[in-house]
Amino acid sequence: METDRPGRRFGGTGVGGTEGHHHGVTGEKSTVLHELTLFAKEVARKIETDRARNEFDRLVLMAGPKMLGLLRQSLSSPTQSMLAGEISKDILRQGPDVILKAVPIEAFETYRMQ
Incomplete structure (x- = not known):
């Protein structure tokens, strides 16, 4: 999902049919x-809204590496300070058991002891 320079395409003919044209391809x-x-910005807006409404005390972000980076960039400092952990894995389709095992319980230790 990395972006790079647009490709080039050759096509068409010039005057007399002898010259090709170069076209950038998105x-x-x-x-x-x-x-x-x-999408990351949309998810971040939802998280920001929920934080402002005190819908959560701690937050664990779980997403593929690229999405996780984009989410991190889109969150405000107050929301980032509520992060209990980040999981850079795309395991959504592997089911709830795998997801629960991936969440670092030690990120919530202070809450379990209260």
């Missing part, structure tokens, strides 16, 4: 990254 990777960035 890469699929940059489109995917753009959509992922928009």
